[in-house]
Amino acid sequence: MKPFNLFFVFVYYLVGLVTRILHPTTVEGMENLPEHGALLCPNHSSNWDPILVVLRLPIHYRVHIMAKEELFRNPVLAWILRKVGAFPVSRGSNDIETVRTAMQSIKSGDNLLIFPEGTVIRNGIGYVDGLPPRARAGVAVIGVRTGATLIPVFVDGEKKLFHRTRIIFGKPYEPHYTGRRGTSEEMQKIADDLLEEAYALGGQAVGGAPLCGK
Template sequence: MKPFNRLFVFIYYAAGLLADILHPVSVEGVERLPKNGALLCPNHSSNWDPILVALKLPKNYRLHIMAKEELFKNPLLGWLLRKVGAFPVSRGNNDINTVRTAMQAIKDGDNLLIFPEGTVVRNGVGYIDGLPAHAKAGVAMIGVRTGAALVPVFVDGEKKLFHRTRIIFGEPYEPHYTGRRGTSEEMQKIADDVLAAAYALGGQAVGGKPL
């Protein structure tokens, strides 16, 4: 992503103005963010989430977003998404190229946004592979193998037009694992812990229910 090209700047400010009107946002904890090599891990309750989070980061914060492939089927939208650093992921499939793209973004010194739940979870109701929504271990695997700083991020669940939404960036989470890459169980625990930390920033348990 080239954050200072003209198209990016135009989209950043135009989309930011529209988003501020439709979904005004209060932000906490931006000062906690690493300048580079960060893996942002928000809870996911709305298709607005990646847009709102991205627009509340500094303009020069080199961010890539792992977005569902359906969004790229529209030629114009797909082109715009790629221009601002997004890339598609095929949900439910073992997409090796997507994982490589995600890891390369971190290795290049950029930052990456991934939703650990992998799907939108509204009011505690959501399913992944037929089970209640939970964190997917892939986010931990990418973080561990790249040495990224895993940053929990809370985004308010219910989005109402013209009502304020909170976004809270937490302290980077330090993963603990054995060996160079850890076990699959350790990766799952890291992913679960990061997701739990994201919800806890907003005073909620995983799935959006109050603590």
């Protein structure tokens, strides 16, 4: 497990207090979270998402965050991010070292947060040819190879100041695949299903559009 450091305690309470004022949240489904070995998979509608999710978890809940490498270009911010358990991922490349770090965080008994979309998707921003991108299959690969408990998570897209945001932790998703590691098609389907379930928790289709009848 990652060491529990005083800096994280400081950030958790100070930043947590600030975010509770600026972005009050309602959290549901905490009972669905295992203590160890969870792979949390939220939809990604804002840069606030990882902060809001992590700071609404209990302080003893050990979670690492896979964050885009651009955030680590500032040395001060990079130091802070690493202190709270984040590590960089190079989007659009086959970053083997990042995958190993992600898998090790789960195998060591901690938990991991990954955004299956890989980028912010909100009101058409991040869409390709008018459609939201598919989930990254690597999320499923990490989950299957580590035996992680896959948890879909919904985070409200609206992040207006002083407006309440919902965070919903869904029930564990049971992946289905053949053999020990499954096929690439099966991994893509698992990732897509996870993302679909995350949005469905909030009554939305993938990309944020309301589901019919909701």
